[in-house]
Structure formats: structure tokens, C-alpha cells
Amino acid sequence: MQRILSTELTAYAGEKVTIAGWVHRLRQLKKVAFLIVRDAAGFSQVVIEPGHETPEPAITEGSVVEITATVTANEQAPGGVELTSPEIRVLSSVDVPLPFELHRPALSAGLAAQLDHAALALRHPSRARNLRIAAAATAGFRAALEAQRFVEIQTPKIVESATESGANVFALDYFGRPGYLAQSPQFYKQLMVGVFERVFEVGPVFRAEPSDTARHLAQYTSLDAEMGFIADHRDVMTALTRTLSGMFAEITERTGFVPPAVPAEIPAVHFAEALRIAGAPADEPDLAPAHERALGEWALREHGSEFVYVTGYPMRKRPFYTHPSADPAYSNGFDLLFRGLEIVTGGQRLHRYADYVAALTAAGEPLEAYRGYLDGFRYGMPPHGGWAIGLERLVARLVGAANVREVTAFPRDLHRIAP
Amino acid sequence: MQRILSTELTAYAGEKVTIAGWVHRLRQLKKVAFLIVRDAAGFSQVVIEPGHETPEPAITEGSVVEITATVTANEQAPGGVELTSPEIRVLSSVDVPLPFELHRPALSAGLAAQLDHAALALRHPSRARNLRIAAAATAGFRAALEAQRFVEIQTPKIVESATESGANVFALDYFGRPGYLAQSPQFYKQLMVGVFERVFEVGPVFRAEPSDTARHLAQYTSLDAEMGFIADHRDVMTALTRTLSGMFAEITERTGFVPPAVPAEIPAVHFAEALRIAGAPADEPDLAPAHERALGEWALREHGSEFVYVTGYPMRKRPFYTHPSADPAYSNGFDLLFRGLEIVTGGQRLHRYADYVAALTAAGEPLEAYRGYLDGFRYGMPPHGGWAIGLERLVARLVGAANVREVTAFPRDLHRIAP
Structure with a gap:
């Protein structure tokens, strides 16, 4: 039957x-x-x-x-x-007692025990629901981008040089040569703008984070997009806002979970103004977690929005490929905060070959290590920009999980490489 | 404007x-x-x-x-x-001559030059089209599986032990401990059957292939699925055939490229019969590439099918988690050949804890290295099975590319780690 x-x-x-x-x-x-x-x-x-x-x-x-x-x-x-x-x-047949019961509304086991017995803990309806929400968010991400002419790509996770930040990178033996796990598909998605104009990738990224926090993982799922022929970072923010709206609609459609509304226009504040709102000194180069929380509260209070864009981060704290704003001390880079936590980083990138040569030279970087990347700009690249959403952070914030590990099936961190 | x-x-x-x-x-x-x-x-x-x-x-x-x-x-x-x-x-502005012209119908540059200048070569319409076909195949894979109740998962790419085959694995330094790049999401997708019954994952897998062939990559995109509550491997083959049919329809829908028809019932031959058809000795433990080609020709000639399933591979050549057939020398594992090339491996898996303990013990493997995996079976797992499609192989075969590198944006192999 x-x-x-x-x-x-x-x-x-x-x-x-x-x-x-x-x-x-x-x-x-x-x-x-x-x-x-x-x-x-x-x-x-x-x-x-x-x-x-x-x-x-x-x-x-x-x-x-x-x-x-x-x-x-x-x-x-x-x-x-x-x-x-x-x-x-x-x-x-199961012939041993379960290490914890699954039939109570909440799992009584602590997070460590849940992670040790992930195969069992994930069967609890609350844990399974979080993963269904992550799957729906991912599906919504793709659908919203495909509706905006983005093409899906797959890029290498093993790279030749520890380029983007140098630190916090996993080293491996690549057929007897040194190799590194990619910290993001940044360079590759930019190159693919030269092919498809608009591209996205859903895939793992790797950070050898030496710190043990509730919001960092050694591997997480990055929802990356990159688009060409933009005027500046504001075109990227418009596409991102539309994409988030599609993701949240898909979550409701598939799981019944109702995320907060994504405003048609998410409030945006310049970095200098953000410092003022957060009560931080005017010479701070970045936002600390406490500042992000203060900005989240401000956006909710003043604009009724759970989201807020912070634009114009100082150039000195952004990576070398960042496009400056009219004031060269600030960038066309932005972060998106959701409920007081940074869940997206994005911005406009440099697109002219000469600008890359100048930026890398100023950073003391050898051009040779970037030759495949520089090729894309040498042979013509339009003005472009993009973003990366951290899937686990987004879902954790959505469902109110205090720790990203609660919404990750098999997390990897400083202490955990199994199961 | x-x-x-x-x-x-x-x-x-x-x-x-x-x-x-x-x-x-x-x-x-x-x-x-x-x-x-x-x-x-x-x-x-x-x-x-x-x-x-x-x-x-x-x-x-x-x-x-x-x-x-x-x-x-x-x-x-x-x-x-x-x-x-x-x-x-x-x-x-581009102020250097391009290393090769893009405006001719075919790229005149050889494959090595194309790969060296991937950022440029991928802009050629023929190379870009192959990647669009890959994107469409991937979208069709997801849509076909979601229509069959499969849920998308993301699993770790860094694992504790070089378990599945031992050989051809990339080793890395994981916070001072040894870690390995996952050769497949096999163990994790099986564990997730315990959560969602049916799951799929699209993601990178890593093989430290020491050989330099036209069909191997050090990183490729694996289209994985796993499903519970099956009678045997034939339920898996039915779901796979339906999924391939959805993928091919999506390719035509999105790109206009028309793949061959996927028969409603793909012909299937038992391994012993496959050896006879291929003219191979009856004691061969596996099919060589020449045997696969002979079977592909046979399926086209006898059944008008570009596809053929080979079922019942000998247990001694399949991994330890393979479910045996009624005759214990043969397995409920199968391969799917497309135009004479293996593009999918699948089968029914063991599902009882005691069977895993016996299989690992017989293989001389320490149970402790598999504890997180074994948890899933100890706490109850239904009969299940699944498959893995190699995306690049499938697309190469579809478009008639002689080398998988022609359909991969930035391939990784024995000699190549950049761009």
C-alpha cells in the first residue's frame, strides 16, 4: 500500500x-x-x-x-x-535510550549536547524549522535575483593566495604547493560580471576565526551577488532591498513563518552620522557591536524599520577593491544591519585597471599574485558592485536564536570539526 | 536615460x-x-x-x-x-591588445590559453553559453526535487577524518589540528534523511586527483540527493530519472539548447550483463571507460536511449555504506551512463546501526572516527538511498565538450590553482 x-x-x-x-x-x-x-x-x-x-x-x-x-x-x-x-x-529499531527527548516543545539539552548529537537534535521540530527557513531564504534569494537577470555561478573554493585579508585563512596542501580556502567568492563574482553582467552564488566560505563568539563560524553560507552597469552603490542597495523582500516572502510562502516587513525604501545613514547616533567618538574607524545595536534601536524608533543601511564606511577599513565616494576618505561601501546586527556587507568596487594597480601598489601588494583577477579589469569591466549576505546570521536574527550554531546543521568553529 | x-x-x-x-x-x-x-x-x-x-x-x-x-x-x-x-x-578603456579575439565564431586560442585568461575567454559566447546551461541544469535540479518534497541543505566542507575513501583527499590545518576537505556530502545527506526524509545539496566537492584527465577536476559541483522510506535502489532511480527530465526541460526553457529526450523508463542492465555486452571478462570488478562507451553504444542501438543504468555493481568495489542486493556479492548500487560516460553514481545505503558496525569492523575501520555519523543510525534511520550527479561532466557531455574544463569557469586540477 x-x-x-x-x-x-x-x-x-x-x-x-x-x-x-x-x-x-x-x-x-x-x-x-x-x-x-x-x-x-x-x-x-x-x-x-x-x-x-x-x-x-x-x-x-x-x-x-x-x-x-x-x-x-x-x-x-x-x-x-x-x-x-x-x-x-x-x-x-532503536535499542538504546535517546540522549535527550525529542517530544517536548523545547529541547532540554544544552547547545553543546545538541551539537554533539546533531543527527538527533536536528530532528526536533524547532531545529528542523530553522533549517527549513534557511532553505526557503536561499530559494527566495535565487528567485528574486533571477527575476532581476542575475545568472548563477560556481567558483573555486581553493585559491592560490591568501589575498583578501591575509589573516584568518585556512592553509592546505595543494598537490605539494600551498593553497588556501576562499574567504569569499569576491574576486570571481567580479570577474563574472564581465561575462553575465549580473551574477550570484550560494556557497560555503571559510574563515579561520580565532575567536569563539555567538555570531562567527569557520564555515558559513554566503549569499553573494554582483552587478554591472551601476551608477553607484545605491543601485546595489536597491537590488538588495528587492531581493530581501523576495526572500522574506518565500519564507512565509514555504514555512508559514512571518518575518518583519522589508520597507520599500530602507532607511540609510552615512557612517559619520551613524557614529553620532550611536554616541561613538567621531574618529572611530568602524562600528562596534554595541554601536550596531544602538543603530538598530534608532531605526526602529525613528523609522519603524528593523533594517538600516550604513553607507560611506571609511576607506581605510574597507578592502582595496572598494570604490571611494566623492569624499575620498569615505567609500561607496555599505553594511545592512538587521535588528542591530550586520548581516550584509556590500558596495561599489573599483572597475578601472589603473585604479587597481594604484590601490594594490599603495597597499604594498605584489601585482603578480593578482594577475588572473587583474585580467578582468585590463580587458574591460563596467562600473559594478555587489553584496554578501551571511545566511546563518540572517536566519538566527529572524528566529531570535542567540547563537548562529542553533540555525546551522553541523557548525564548524574553533573547537568543533565534527560531526 | x-x-x-x-x-x-x-x-x-x-x-x-x-x-x-x-x-x-x-x-x-x-x-x-x-x-x-x-x-x-x-x-x-x-x-x-x-x-x-x-x-x-x-x-x-x-x-x-x-x-x-x-x-x-x-x-x-x-x-x-x-x-x-x-x-x-x-x-x-582597454589600452592593450586582447590576447585573443572574441568576435570569431570559435575561440582560436587553445584551452590552456583560455584557462590562463579565463576572465576574458569566458566572455566568448560559446563559453558563456556552457555556463548558462550549467546554471539552468542546476535550477532544474532544485525545482524537480522540490516538486518531489526534497529540502535543500548546506553541509560542512571541512571534515575530521579522511573517511569515505582515504585516498585523494586534501589535508589542511584546522586550528592546529588536521582537517580534510570533504570528498562528498554523503554522510551528512544521509544524516539529514533523519530530519527531512528527502534532501538535496548543490555544492563543491574536492578530490585530490593525482591524474590529469579530460574528465577529472580537483573541485567540481556535485548535485546530491538522498531519500528515505524507499523499497530499494529502484525508487532512487525513478526519482533520478524524473529529476533529469526536469533538468533538461529547464535547460531548453532558459537557454534554447535542446538536450536529448530522457526516456520515461531508462534502460537498466545488471553489472554482470553489462560486462557481457561490453565484451569484458566476467570477473572484472568495475567498468573501464572503454566498457562504458560500449554500453552507451549498445543502449542507443538497442533502446534508442542516450542513457543507460548499470545496476548491481559488485560489493567489493563499492563503499562500506552500500546496501547489498539479495545476492550479497552484488550491491543495490548503480551508475547512470550518459553517452557512454558515468555521470551519476547512486544506490541504496545500509540503514541499520548493527549493519554499519559490522561493515566498518569488516573494513578494519575504527568506529570512533565515525561516531557522529553512526549516531544517525543508532537513533533510527529508514531505508534510504540517493545519488550524486557531476555537473561539469553532465554539461560537457551535453554540449559535446571533449574536456570538462571547457564547461568550468575556473577549473582546479593537478597543475592549476589560478586564476
């Missing part, structure tokens, strides 16, 4: 059906036993009457079962139906 | 418009000059009459220009229109 899902049961009232899933809970009452079976869609309640033949091996929490039974109306059951007169077949 | 694309010109006949793009070709005739401008959508022909004011800097092939001009009907022009009385603004 073709298996159906728990959510389809109501359509089969009075009929015999087959379901399958995990034993979520087994409750032995005086006369009857109730079995709650979890599948990908939800839960089914199965009633085991006294005298029911016990299957072999015994039914235990976590075991995988296939059950053929009659769908019977019961107002008290979840969904208004339950399964009666079951024939139970154990597909996979 | 809002820029329009080359493909939109015909809708603006008689009007003044702005286009932008790369100088694809500059042809100076006796009286007039013709400028062909390439943008993401196609080409525009611009006529420069005698006495036209020369822009500064000079127009050169590869330069990026923005042109405001009148759309004028001309039957001889591509698309039936050309741009006249242009005002030309150079956005980005």
Missing part, C-alpha cells in the same frame, strides 16, 4: 492507509497505548488497544516504523483523526 | 535609446565604421558616420561603452535594426 503523510490523513477518514515515520512518543496508559509517529510533514496518533499483538522488535522511541491502520475520527486527536487497529512493522 | 538591452532594440524603432556593453568588434570601412557592442543579452550594431566626433579615450576592442543613439531600421543589420548618430561614452 502506498504510504501517505500525516498531513494527508484527514482526507482518508474511514479508510485503511499506510503511514511511516519515527516513534516520537510512546505513552502507555492503563488500558491503551498511544503512539505518536513523526514524519517529514507532522504527526500521527496511533491507538494500540489492549491485546494488540506486540511487534518484534519492541517499539521504542526513535525507532522507524511503518503502520497500516484505519483512519478514525476523534475530536480529541491532533487533526481530528487517529489511526486504529494498527499493523506495525519496525523498519529500524 | 534608462539603459536597455540589445534584444529590446526592435521595440524602440525610430526612438533614441541608451545601450551599454563591451566593444565586441570595430570595423573601419572606407566611409563608415561599424561598432558591434556585446551585452548580457546579445549584440547591437552601431554605425559611426564620417565626421563623427571621436570619443576620448579611443574606442578599442574590449572597452566598455555606453551609447545613446537612434534606433534605425536596416534589413541588413542583425535583428533588423542598427543604432545611428551615436553619442559614445567610454566607461572603461
Whole structure:
């Protein structure tokens, strides 16, 4: 008999059906036993009457079962139906106690225990929901960008030089030569602007972060986009705002979770003004986490927006490919804060070959290490810019998770390389 | 004035418009000059009459220009229109000759030169088209799987042990400890069957292939899927066939490229029979490339199919997690050959904890190295299986490229780590 899902049961009232899933809970009452079976869609309640033949091996929490039974109306059951007169077949038997229970509304285990037993913890509906939201955000990202003529690309994760920042890079042995894990697809997405004008990539990026915080991972999922033929960074911000709006709509569509509204025009403040709002000294080169929180509160209070753009970051704190603003001390780079946390970095890039040569020379960098990258500019590149969204940070902020590890299936950090 | 694309010109006949793009070709005739401008959508022909004011800097092939001009009907022009009385603004000037010309139907440069100057070579319409086909195949993969209830996942690319095969793995320094680049998301996608029942991932995988062939890369894009509650590998093959069909339809939809038909039922031969068809000795443990080619010819001749499944590979050549068939010498593992080349490997996996313990013990592997993976089976896993498609191989075979590097933007191999 073709298996159906728990959510389809109501359509089969009075009929015999087959379901399958995990034993979520087994409750032995005086006369009857109730079995709650979890599948990908939800839960089914199965009633085991006294005298029911016990299957072999015994039914235990976590075991995988296939059950053929009659769908019977019961107002008290979840969904208004339950399964009666079951024939139970154990597909996979669990013969040890679970290290923590999955059937309570919240996982009682601490984060470390959850991460140690990720294969089990992720089955808890709250953890699984976060990953579904991440999947929906990713799908929405792609759909919104494809509607704006962006083309998907795949770029190398092993690179020749530790170029972008030098620090915090993983080194590896590449056929006897040194290689590095890419900290971002930055250079490659810029080169691909020369091919498709507008490109995006969803992929892993790697940071050998020596610090252990609630918002850093050694590997995270970067939602990258880059677009050509822009006037300046404001065209990039417009495309990003539209993309975020599409992502949030897709989350609601797929998961029922309702993120806050993305304003058609997200408030934007210049970096110098942002320092003032945050009460920071005027010569600060960057925003500290406390400043970001203050700006988030300000945007909500003054503009009713959970989002705020900070534009015009000082050139001295942005990477060499950053395009300056009219005032050369400031850049056409921006960050997007969501609920007081930076979740996107973006901006306009340099596009003329001579500007790259000058910027790299000023930074004391050898041009030879950048030859493949410089090729793209030497042979003609339009004004362009883009952004990178940190998926785990975005989802953590959305669902109110205090730690990005709560929304990452198998996080990697300073202390953790398994499972 | 809002820029329009080359493909939109015909809708603006008689009007003044702005286009932008790369100088694809500059042809100076006796009286007039013709400028062909390439943008993401196609080409525009611009006529420069005698006495036209020369822009500064000079127009050169590869330069990026923005042109405001009148759309004028001309039957001889591509698309039936050309741009006249242009005002030309150079956005980005190229002041060196290109290492090879982009305006001929085929790139004259050899593959090595193309890869050295990837930023330029990928702009050739033939190279760009291959990447568009790859993007469409990827989008079709996701859409077909989401229609079958699969959920997208992101998994770690840095792993603790060189588990799956041991050989051909990249080693790295992970915060002072040894780490390895994942050769596949195999273990993680299996664990996620315990969460979502059906999952997929599109991501990079890494093989330290010491051999330099036309079909191997050190990094390639793997289109992975895994599904639970199957009867055996044939359920996996059914889902895969449906998915390929969706991918091919999406390629046609997005690019106009027409792949061969995917039969509703792809012919399948058992490994023992495949050896006989290929004229190989009956005790061969695997299929050599020549055998795969012979099987491809056989499937086309006997079944009119460009595809053929080979099922029941010998257990001794498949990884430890492979589920045996009724005859324990053979497996429920399969390969899918497309035009005589293996492009997919898949099969049913073991799902019972005790079977994993027995398989790893027989292989002499320490259980401790697999503890996070084994957790998934210890706490209940349904019968399941899946597959991995090599994106670059599939696209190379589709477009008739002799080398996977022709359909990869920035390939990585034994000799190449840049650009």
C-alpha cells in the first residue's frame, strides 16, 4: 500500500492507509497505548488497544516504523483523526535510550549536547524549522535575483593566495604547493560580471576565526551577488532591498513563518552620522557591536524599520577593491544591519585597471599574485558592485536564536570539526 | 536615460535609446565604421558616420561603452535594426591588445590559453553559453526535487577524518589540528534523511586527483540527493530519472539548447550483463571507460536511449555504506551512463546501526572516527538511498565538450590553482 503523510490523513477518514515515520512518543496508559509517529510533514496518533499483538522488535522511541491502520475520527486527536487497529512493522529499531527527548516543545539539552548529537537534535521540530527557513531564504534569494537577470555561478573554493585579508585563512596542501580556502567568492563574482553582467552564488566560505563568539563560524553560507552597469552603490542597495523582500516572502510562502516587513525604501545613514547616533567618538574607524545595536534601536524608533543601511564606511577599513565616494576618505561601501546586527556587507568596487594597480601598489601588494583577477579589469569591466549576505546570521536574527550554531546543521568553529 | 538591452532594440524603432556593453568588434570601412557592442543579452550594431566626433579615450576592442543613439531600421543589420548618430561614452578603456579575439565564431586560442585568461575567454559566447546551461541544469535540479518534497541543505566542507575513501583527499590545518576537505556530502545527506526524509545539496566537492584527465577536476559541483522510506535502489532511480527530465526541460526553457529526450523508463542492465555486452571478462570488478562507451553504444542501438543504468555493481568495489542486493556479492548500487560516460553514481545505503558496525569492523575501520555519523543510525534511520550527479561532466557531455574544463569557469586540477 502506498504510504501517505500525516498531513494527508484527514482526507482518508474511514479508510485503511499506510503511514511511516519515527516513534516520537510512546505513552502507555492503563488500558491503551498511544503512539505518536513523526514524519517529514507532522504527526500521527496511533491507538494500540489492549491485546494488540506486540511487534518484534519492541517499539521504542526513535525507532522507524511503518503502520497500516484505519483512519478514525476523534475530536480529541491532533487533526481530528487517529489511526486504529494498527499493523506495525519496525523498519529500524532503536535499542538504546535517546540522549535527550525529542517530544517536548523545547529541547532540554544544552547547545553543546545538541551539537554533539546533531543527527538527533536536528530532528526536533524547532531545529528542523530553522533549517527549513534557511532553505526557503536561499530559494527566495535565487528567485528574486533571477527575476532581476542575475545568472548563477560556481567558483573555486581553493585559491592560490591568501589575498583578501591575509589573516584568518585556512592553509592546505595543494598537490605539494600551498593553497588556501576562499574567504569569499569576491574576486570571481567580479570577474563574472564581465561575462553575465549580473551574477550570484550560494556557497560555503571559510574563515579561520580565532575567536569563539555567538555570531562567527569557520564555515558559513554566503549569499553573494554582483552587478554591472551601476551608477553607484545605491543601485546595489536597491537590488538588495528587492531581493530581501523576495526572500522574506518565500519564507512565509514555504514555512508559514512571518518575518518583519522589508520597507520599500530602507532607511540609510552615512557612517559619520551613524557614529553620532550611536554616541561613538567621531574618529572611530568602524562600528562596534554595541554601536550596531544602538543603530538598530534608532531605526526602529525613528523609522519603524528593523533594517538600516550604513553607507560611506571609511576607506581605510574597507578592502582595496572598494570604490571611494566623492569624499575620498569615505567609500561607496555599505553594511545592512538587521535588528542591530550586520548581516550584509556590500558596495561599489573599483572597475578601472589603473585604479587597481594604484590601490594594490599603495597597499604594498605584489601585482603578480593578482594577475588572473587583474585580467578582468585590463580587458574591460563596467562600473559594478555587489553584496554578501551571511545566511546563518540572517536566519538566527529572524528566529531570535542567540547563537548562529542553533540555525546551522553541523557548525564548524574553533573547537568543533565534527560531526 | 534608462539603459536597455540589445534584444529590446526592435521595440524602440525610430526612438533614441541608451545601450551599454563591451566593444565586441570595430570595423573601419572606407566611409563608415561599424561598432558591434556585446551585452548580457546579445549584440547591437552601431554605425559611426564620417565626421563623427571621436570619443576620448579611443574606442578599442574590449572597452566598455555606453551609447545613446537612434534606433534605425536596416534589413541588413542583425535583428533588423542598427543604432545611428551615436553619442559614445567610454566607461572603461582597454589600452592593450586582447590576447585573443572574441568576435570569431570559435575561440582560436587553445584551452590552456583560455584557462590562463579565463576572465576574458569566458566572455566568448560559446563559453558563456556552457555556463548558462550549467546554471539552468542546476535550477532544474532544485525545482524537480522540490516538486518531489526534497529540502535543500548546506553541509560542512571541512571534515575530521579522511573517511569515505582515504585516498585523494586534501589535508589542511584546522586550528592546529588536521582537517580534510570533504570528498562528498554523503554522510551528512544521509544524516539529514533523519530530519527531512528527502534532501538535496548543490555544492563543491574536492578530490585530490593525482591524474590529469579530460574528465577529472580537483573541485567540481556535485548535485546530491538522498531519500528515505524507499523499497530499494529502484525508487532512487525513478526519482533520478524524473529529476533529469526536469533538468533538461529547464535547460531548453532558459537557454534554447535542446538536450536529448530522457526516456520515461531508462534502460537498466545488471553489472554482470553489462560486462557481457561490453565484451569484458566476467570477473572484472568495475567498468573501464572503454566498457562504458560500449554500453552507451549498445543502449542507443538497442533502446534508442542516450542513457543507460548499470545496476548491481559488485560489493567489493563499492563503499562500506552500500546496501547489498539479495545476492550479497552484488550491491543495490548503480551508475547512470550518459553517452557512454558515468555521470551519476547512486544506490541504496545500509540503514541499520548493527549493519554499519559490522561493515566498518569488516573494513578494519575504527568506529570512533565515525561516531557522529553512526549516531544517525543508532537513533533510527529508514531505508534510504540517493545519488550524486557531476555537473561539469553532465554539461560537457551535453554540449559535446571533449574536456570538462571547457564547461568550468575556473577549473582546479593537478597543475592549476589560478586564476
